[in-house]
Structure formats: C-alpha cells, structure tokens
Amino acid sequence: MKVHVNGEAMERPAGETLADLLAALGAVGGRVATLVNDDVVPAAARTAQTLAENDRIEILTFAGGG
Amino acid sequence: MSADPFQLGDLTFTSRLLLGTGKFSDSATMLRAIAASGAQIVTVALRRFNRAQPEDDLFGPLSRLPGVTLMPNTSGARDAAEAIRAARIARELCGSRLIKVEIHPNPQHLLPDAIETLEAAKVLAAEGFLVMPYMPADPVLAKRLEDVGVASVMPLGAPIGSGQGLGTSEMLRIIIENSRVPVIVDAGLRAPSEAAHAMEMGCAAVLINSAVAAAERPADMAAAFAQAVQAGRAAYRAGLMPRRATASATSPLTSFLKEETRNLRPET
Numbered sequence: 001m002k003v004h005v006n007g008e009a010m011e012r013p014a015g016e017t018l019a020d021l022l023a024a025l026g027a028v029g030g031r032v033a034t035l036v037n038d039d040v041v042p043a044a045a046r047t048a049q050t051l052a053e054n055d056r057i058e059i060l061t062f063a064g065g066g
Numbered sequence: 067m068s069a070d071p072f073q074l075g076d077l078t079f080t081s082r083l084l085l086g087t088g089k090f091s092d093s094a095t096m097l098r099a100i101a102a103s104g105a106q107i108v109t110v111a112l113r114r115f116n117r118a119q120p121e122d123d124l125f126g127p128l129s130r131l132p133g134v135t136l137m138p139n140t141s142g143a144r145d146a147a148e149a150i151r152a153a154r155i156a157r158e159l160c161g162s163r164l165i166k167v168e169i170h171p172n173p174q175h176l177l178p179d180a181i182e183t184l185e186a187a188k189v190l191a192a193e194g195f196l197v198m199p200y201m202p203a204d205p206v207l208a209k210r211l212e213d214v215g216v217a218s219v220m221p222l223g224a225p226i227g228s229g230q231g232l233g234t235s236e237m238l239r240i241i242i243e244n245s246r247v248p249v250i251v252d253a254g255l256r257a258p259s260e261a262a263h264a265m266e267m268g269c270a271a272v273l274i275n276s277a278v279a280a281a282e283r284p285a286d287m288a289a290a291f292a293q294a295v296q297a298g299r300a301a302y303r304a305g306l307m308p309r310r311a312t313a314s315a316t317s318p319l320t321s322f323l324k325e326e327t328r329n330l331r332p333e334t
Contacts, residue, residue: 006114027115031125033159038151040158058114060155062125064096065111065141066086066226066253066275 001053018049021057033060070299072248072270074164074217075196077135081106082265083295084137084250086275089227090284093127099278100131103288109137109166109273112152112159125160137198139166146185153190165190166220166252168200176226180207184214191215200252203234208241208249218247220273223264224254227276231260235267242268258287258294265298266306 001014005021012021018034018041034041035058041049051057071078085105090096100108108131110124128136138156143149146169153165167186170176178200184207187197196217201207203221211219221241224230231254232238242249248270255261261272274291281287 025115025117027117031123031159032115033112033155035155040154042158060112060159061115061123062110062128062136062138062156062159063113064087064090064124065139066088066109066273 001051003051003054004056006057006059012051016051017047018051018057019046021051022046022059025059027059027061031061034058035060070303074198074248077164077196079106079135079271081292082271082299083261083292084109084252084271084273085278085288086273087111087124087128087279088275089279093124095284096124096279097127097131098285099288100134102285102292103274103278104292105288106133107135107137107164109139109275110160111139111141112156113142129160135164136160136162137164137166138162139168139200140186141168141170143169143186144171144182145169145179146182146189149182149186150189153186153195154193157195163194163196164198164217165195166198166200170200170226178202178222180204183207184210187211187216188214198250203237203241205237205240205244208245212245212247216247218250218270219245220250220252222253223251223260226253228254229256229277230254231256232263235263238264238269239267258290261291262294262298262301265295266301268302271295 003010003012037056071080081104083103083105084107085103086109087096140149140152143152149167149169169179169182171179183199187199191197191214198218198220199211199216200220208219223232250271251264251269252273256277264272278284278288
C-alpha cells in the first residue's frame with residue numbers, strides 16, 4: 001500500500017501498524033510524536049493503529065529553537 | 067539575597083533567565099551554555115523526524131538535564147490553528163504544559179501576528195496549557211492576552227535574532243506597569259547590559275537565544291547573561307533613585323574659605 005510519511009510517498013506492507021512503521025524507520029521510543037491524517041496518535045495507541053492506503057503520517061521530534 | 071522566585075501558573079522558578087536552543091553549532095556547546103546559564107526553562111522547536119539521522123535528536127540530552135523544564139514553541143505555525151496543533155503535538159511529545167505560542171507569518175521580519183496569537187492563546191489556555199505568547203510590545207494586546215488566561219506575556223525587545231536591543235522599552239514600561247502576569251522580554255537582545263536594563267525596569271525574566279548561541283564563546287556569554295539578569299533584578303528590588311532633570315550635589319557646597327563673600331543660591 002502507498003502511504004505518505006512526512007510528505008514523502010512510501011510503499012509499505014498492507015495492514016502495517018504505526019508502531020511497525022516507526023520501528024522500520026528507526027523512530028523508536030518516546031522521542032517522537034505521531035499524527036495520522038492530522039490526528040495525534042498517542043504512543044500507547046500506535047500498536048493498535050493499522051495504516052491504510054493513502055494515509056498521511058507525520059512523525060515529529062524536537063529540534064533546537066528559541 | 068533572599069529567594070526571589072516567580073510563578074508561571076502553578077509552577078515556580080528561581081532562575082529568571084530562559085534560554086533558547088536554536089543556532090548552536092552543536093549539542094555539546096548548547097548543553098554547556100544551558101548549564102552555565104542556570105536556566106530552568108529552555109525552549110525547543112518541533113520538526114519532522116529525520117530518517118537519515120535518527121540519532122540527531124535533542125530530546126534525549128535535554129530531558130536528562132536536572133532541574134530543566136522544556137518549553138516547546140510553535141515556530142513554523144502561520145495561524146492559530148497550526149499553533150494549536152503544534153502545541154498539542156509538543157505536549158504529547160514531552161508532557162510539558164508550558165507552550166511558547168509563536169506565530170509569525172512573515173519570514174522577512176518574523177514579527178508576531180497579534181490576532182492569531184490571541185486566538186491560539188485563548189484555546190490553549192482553556193485546554194490547560196501554560197501559555198507563553200511571543201507578542202508585539204503592545205500594552206492593549208498584553209491585557210487582552212491576560213484576560214484569556216495566559217501564564218505570562220512575552221513582548222519582543224526587537225525582531226528575533228536582530229540583536230537590536232530594547233527598542234520597545236517605552237511600551238514595555240507600560241506593559242509592566244499594568245500586567246498581573248509576569249512580563250518576559252523575548253527576542254532582540256544582544257548584550258547582557260540590555261538584559262540587566264529589562265530586569266531593572268521590572269521584567270520578571272528574559273528569554274535569550276541568539277545572543278548566547280551566536281557569541282564567540284556561548285557558555286561564557288550565558289554566564290554573563292545570568293549575572294546581568296541577577297544584577298538587574300537586584301537593582302529593581304533595591305529601588306532605583308528617581309531621575310532628576312538637574313544636578314543634586316552629593317557633597318556640601320558651602321565654602322570653607324570665603325563663605326561670607328559668596329552668594330549661595332538655593333537649589334532649584
């Protein structure tokens with residue numbers, strides 16, 4: 001299935017969970033926040049969040065800023 | 067000197083220097099500057115996770131600093147809706163209720179959008195955030211923000227990163243006189259003397275980033291700002307003497323040689 005991760009189109013296995021996607025990308029632990037189609041998905045809900053065709057996933061973290 | 071804490075909502079802080087984490091050459095330099103500053107609140111920004119450098123992450127080292135509370139900002143938001151979304155994401159990420167609402171639609175001058183800032187502040191304060199709005203130095207807006215429940219107001223001294231100093235000091239004076247929440251000067255300062263000036267005027271704290279990060283030796287500059295903030299605060303508490311239009315002698319003016327021939331006039 002095709003999904004969009006941080007604006008980038010990506011081919012992922014059908015039925016993949018958000019937790020699986022994060023692990024595959026190396027974004028593990030509590031260091032990232034996630035949104036699927038603009039809704040915040042809390043860390044505890046990522047294993048239950050199954051991704052679907054054309055989902056827009058945002059993975060965010062902190063950077064330096066004033 | 068006695069402990070002199072200030073409150074942001076229900077949180078109490080003793081350091082009146084807040085530090086931003088942008089523009090540092092590397093994380094080690096940033097961490098040394100934070101330590102030297104004594105800051106208890108440091109700002110961070112949100113950005114997309116970088117797959118190419120998954121370890122290029124500030125959250126780990128910052129979250130291990132003792133006594134430091136993170137204050138995420140909403141930089142990059144162009145309107146209230148984007149800022150509100152960023153605030154919710156940031157809280158999910160670090161659990162901190164402090165949020166610096168920063169909405170500047172124009173990258174040329176980075177000046178804050180007063181209308182969108184007020185709207186975002188209203189929504190976020192109602193959701194339990196401790197809202198810290200980066201704002202124009204506008205006394206009327208400061209009261210409007212206070213009315214919607216912000217934890218502080220953070221008027222700019224000058225445009226972000228400009229180092230132009232306290233260009234808004236007359237407006238800041240009015241804001242301070244009228245504010246029931248802490249007034250924190252955010253943005254534009256270059257020299258520790260400017261931070262001291264802001265504190266002497268009665269600001270509760272100052273937020274510094276570029277002036278430290280872009281200094282030749284950031285940790286040393288952070289320490290200098292810490293001292294300036296403490297000195298300025300101490301001076302404010304000590305009470306500055308009134309300003310006078312004329313001289314006022316500190317030594318006796320009576321002559322001890324020819325007093326009888328002098329025509330001394332009373333001071334005006």
